[in-house]
Amino acid sequence: MKWSEICIHTTQEAVEPIANILHESGSSGVVIEDPMDLQKDWSSVYGEIYDLNPGDYPVEGVLVKAYLPVNSFLGETVDEIKEAINNLLLHQIDLGENTITISEVNEEEWATAWKKYYKPVKITERITITPTWEEYKQERQNETVIELDPGMAFGTGTHPTTVLCIQALEKVLKQGDKVIDVGTGTGVLSIAAAKLGAESVLAFDLDDVAVQSAKINVKLNKVQDKVTVKQNNLLDNLTDSAPRVIVANLLAEIVIRLSDDAAKVLSSDGYFITSGIIKNKKDEVKDKLESSGFAINEVLEKEDWVAIIAEKR
Numbered sequence: 129m130k131w132s133e134i135c136i137h138t139t140q141e142a143v144e145p146i147a148n149i150l151h152e153s154g155s156s157g158v159v160i161e162d163p164m165d166l167q168k169d170w171s172s173v174y175g176e177i178y179d180l181n182p183g184d185y186p187v188e189g190v191l192v193k194a195y196l197p198v199n200s201f202l203g204e205t206v207d208e209i210k211e212a213i214n215n216l217l218l219h220q221i222d223l224g225e226n227t228i229t230i231s232e233v234n235e236e237e238w239a240t241a242w243k244k245y246y247k248p249v250k251i252t253e254r255i256t257i258t259p260t261w262e263e264y265k266q267e268r269q270n271e272t273v274i275e276l277d278p279g280m281a282f283g284t285g286t287h288p289t290t291v292l293c294i295q296a297l298e299k300v301l302k303q304g305d306k307v308i309d310v311g312t313g314t315g316v317l318s319i320a321a322a323k324l325g326a327e328s329v330l331a332f333d334l335d336d337v338a339v340q341s342a343k344i345n346v347k348l349n350k351v352q353d354k355v356t357v358k359q360n361n362l363l364d365n366l367t368d369s370a371p372r373v374i375v376a377n378l379l380a381e382i383v384i385r386l387s388d389d390a391a392k393v394l395s396s397d398g399y400f401i402t403s404g405i406i407k408n409k410k411d412e413v414k415d416k417l418e419s420s421g422f423a424i425n426e427v428l429e430k431e432d433w434v435a436i437i438a439e440k441r
């Protein structure tokens with residue numbers, strides 16, 4: 129089969145929504161080439177990992193690439209992708225250059241193109257995330273290893289927003305907590321919560337592809353007794369529960385929409401961990417959280433992204 133590579137030159141802020149658009153259009157294995165990755169000193173800090181070629185990276189902005197089968201619908205699919213990306217401007221998302229190029233690749237190239245970027249990564253002192261196809265030996269006694277097969281769901285577990293959420297979970301989670309993970313994607317945060325000691329975790333995602341991916345990863349990590357994965361819009365139709373922690377790695381706009389419901393649902397000593405928030409939207413989200421009845425406990429930052437730990441007042 130022939131495949132077409134679609135490459136979008138954009139901004140860090142637009143990477144997640146564009147990756148979602150590409151997933152929804154049926155493309156496989158989104159690759160993100162962000163020059164910030166070249167500046168990370170993975171080898172000295174984390175004893176790992178990457179062998180990155182600077183020639184693959186833009187000088188400014190980020191390249192988001194995905195692979196579409198070459199068939200009679202390709203033209204229409206590309207037009208739909210372009211339209212959906214341009215619609216992001218209506219949500220005040222900066223698209224930067226927003227140039228879109230299409231090129232043909234062979235099957236072998238695309239099948240391995242994204243996997244070469246995905247290696248075991250030490251996310252925090254305690255947690256390492258490794259793709260299922262890498263053999264990884266636990267290096268330290270108290271190390272918690274999460275195995276992930278990202279499939280077509282967001283993401284590899286190494287995105288700054290995911291890392292920040294895991295760091296926040298480590299700070300607030302107590303043994304025996306009930307947790308809800310809104311927008312679970314691959315299930316990575318639910319798996320982390322279960323492995324960090326949560327008693328039960330509800331993992332919600334609107335996207336069926338994510339739900340299927342999270343179910344697979346939950347089993348792979350043997351936490352199916354603790355984690356229940358369901359297709360659900362935000363916190364809609366929640367009956368019992370009263371979790372002590374809600375974690376939501378979504379876009380700033382969606383976090384704002386979720387804030388009042390999160391305050392209602394959480395237990396009285398509850399924490400709301402939010403991310404997917406680009407730095408320039410931090411104050412808007414903080415204001416909304418405060419007006420929903422939260423006190424801002426801590427703001428964590430990584431690259432252009434923030435995560436906010438908010439405590440129910």
Ligand SMILES: C[S@@+](CC[C@H](N)C(=O)[O-])C[C@H]1O[C@@H](n2cnc3c(N)ncnc32)[C@H](O)[C@@H]1O
Pocket residue numbers: 144281282283285287289290293310311312313314315316317332333334335338360361362377378382404
């Ligand atoms: C940025 S990804 C986060 C994935 C994962 N939690 C992580 O931290 O890597 C956001 C996820 O939220 C899901 N999502 C978006 N809107 C949603 C909604 N209204 N209700 C539930 N999930 C939603 C998307 O399908 C996507 O899987």
